[in-house]
Amino acid sequence: MNSWLNPPGADPLVRVSHLRLDIPVRGEPRRVLHDVSFEVGAGEALGLVGESGSGKSMTTRVLMRLLPHGAATDGDVLFDGTSVTGMDRRALRRYRSSEVAMIYQDPRAAINPVSTVGAFLTEALREAKVSRKEAEERAVALLREVGITDAPRRMRQYPHQLSGGLLQRVMIASAMLTKPRLLIADEPTTALDVTTQEEVMAILDEQRRERGLALVFITHDLDLAAAVTDRIAVMYAGTVLETAASANLHETALHPYTVGLLASRPSTVDVKRLWAIPGRPVSAFEAGPGCVFADRCPFAQDRCGTERPALRTVDDHQVACHRAEELRGRITYETGGDADRAHDEQTEPV
Amino acid sequence: MTAVTSTPVTAAPSSRLRRWRKVDPVLILSVLWCALTVLVAVAAPLLAPYDPSQTDILAAAQGPSAQHWFGTDAVGRDIFSRVLYGARLSLLGPALVVVIATTAGTTLAIAAVWFGGWFDRVLTRVLDIAFAFPPLLLAVLSVVLFGPGLTAPVVALAVAYTPYIARVVRSAALRERHLPYIESCTLAGLSGPRICVRHILPNVLPLVRAQAVTSLGSSLLDLGAISFVGLGIQPPNAEWGLMVSDGRTALLNGSPQESLAAGFMIIITVVAFNMLGERLAERAEVRA
């Protein structure tokens, strides 16, 4: 076991180490995750950030053990010291129903369209032999907590009568009902407008903190992740490339990909020519034998194309880059000089 | 990874995508059988050991033998040869029905979708009404009006099958019609007919193909039934539906070869076309 995975003190709630995942595609195993390692302490929030094909969603599938038939994993996935991949049926059911809760990008796919919000929320409690009256009271109280003021009316409504933002709040309430220890949120606000996103994120964050829940937050938005998590793991092509504290990731990012990702996000406060990482995001199975980012990295050397760097500690970060120390603080993506064109004076005010 | 995430990720053992990757014996058998039947129809003169209409009263109503594999019929014709030759008329009818119905149905459907408005509403209503007529009834009616043979039932069935095809194609074409690529063709100033023929048609073609193959099966069955009741192909032509009917007397006398052989051909061929059509439809859906 790598020493950095074992910080002094208590065992983490979730420990994923050197996770590898193959999934059959057309009968052939295809690599989806190369090497994923991270930890989430009790009550801690971790952001898994990456573009499409990075494997961030697949990682949560492994955490929930929701994998397609024929999937093969390697490495450890531990929840409170117990191997998730090794759980028997009963343990797995208990784990899924009371230890972990999940919130998806599309709440409409996760809720039965023909049952009311109330029926959806009380179902699990009723199953656990809670009386109808008490179950409903608890559900209404929770809906109020997630900012739904007219909760009794909403309890009688059907999913299609609720907006996406409201429905996502119902999903948050539902996730809190079973009092889990870990919450997995997979792009919960990607389909929402920004103003709704702010609301939903604020509620999610508040609920999580009040209850001391651990959170794994999947997103493609580094700024959003930074706002609601303690630490961020940046994923690319089925690999964790860098893990760092969210608060200062912007200033201290070490991996060329992380820096590039930050530089390519258009800002609302100033106009500059964006630094665009060349090429397109590759999937895990397309990556060569070396660093998975090597073919897009402006700082790649011969070694990067042949030898895959392992995640190691540099400063307070874990980073998988051969040149991390050498490049520290020196990765500046120069922006082009033609940005001023956006200001030219041929237009008149509207 | 798009391909991976789009597979339903559950513990369930198989998804449609996965099933497609495996060798599909039903599909292979269907394709082989359909190809074989067509081949037989084309090459019947080369394959048949006897002239299908040559009678031989001395060798009438014989059981299977080395000379006559399937035996002979009531007037001594070689049943095996008649089954082979029968493939010609038995397939020609359905082929004509499908060509006419597919062309008409697809054209109407795409036109309805393209013009929309009242044209679409009226056409849909007319198709709905036509849909309510059982094809067989229409065929019988047509024979009453125009006399028995190949033409009358084929035309009637083509008319009856057109709404089936038009319905399926219309809903697929409607989906394509409102996709951005079609809108961008409109914005590019391309003409309506061009967009319909060059863009909408190729994109609904997989579904049209599937529908056509399935219709081949059902129209073969329908035409066989019409011949069986004596309203279609007339004796002494060799056709499977007719042969099932011709063999009835022999059947009662304890020699079922003729009805059996022809009936078997009808059933297996219909099943093969249906299976193939279903698989093609699945494939068309997966692609969409």
Next chain:
Amino acid sequence: MSELLGLENLRKVFPVRAAAGEPAGELVAVDDVSFTLPPGGSLAVVGESGSGKTTVARMVAGLETPTSGRITLDGEPREAARAGRGARKARARQIQMVFQDPYTSLDAKQTIEAAIEELLRAHFDWDADRRRERVAQLLAQVGLDKRQGGARPRALSGGQRQRAAIARALALEPRLLILDEAVAALDVSVQAQIINLLADLRAETGVAYLFISHDLGVVRQISDDCVVMHRGRVVEAGRTTTVLDDPQDPYTRRLLSAVPRPGWVPRRRATSGASA
């Protein structure tokens, strides 16, 4: 000052069919929208879902007919939606559009080259060599190589498809390009490439952009002017820099404050439970 595109009191009302518990009625998607866009300019229409921004774009493109109001091109009223052959072609050379979803905005059965050539053939009386030359030039302009040009959309990534859609839209050298959330579906690193490409193309060709977006960051990079829409109405308009640096309307302020950025913390608003 000259004006390429003008919108005057544009309004669009959609009939709403009766649904369970709701009577039939009307939806005012766009309500009294006016703005102008100079030749070679770039104007962003910003808003969230339901703001009516896409309906504005579709009316300008001619895919929807305004209920009332006027759209002018070079001061001339734009022809009716179902115009004759000549007018249709003439408009195609004025206005083109790039859609959000790169997966459905190209014909799956056509190679990229064939899709571009089709337009050239329909509009110009050129020989095959000249068309081929122009296709190659367009592909180079958007950063696609020969192999990608010969491929069908299925073989290309989202970013490459969007490049192809842009090349096709520029084939007729339109004066106005409508970009309907054209970079919204792309990964961040690819989005940056396309934003830069769009900036370069405007400088090279002098095409004007009508840029529809919900993303204020993208809007800042790509537009000179912007119009903020909320529930069908324009709530604020002006130079993009002015609007984003010093927003006057409360809705614009809220929109801006909701964008995640370094140091940002999501905040709950008091009125949250009331909206459906």
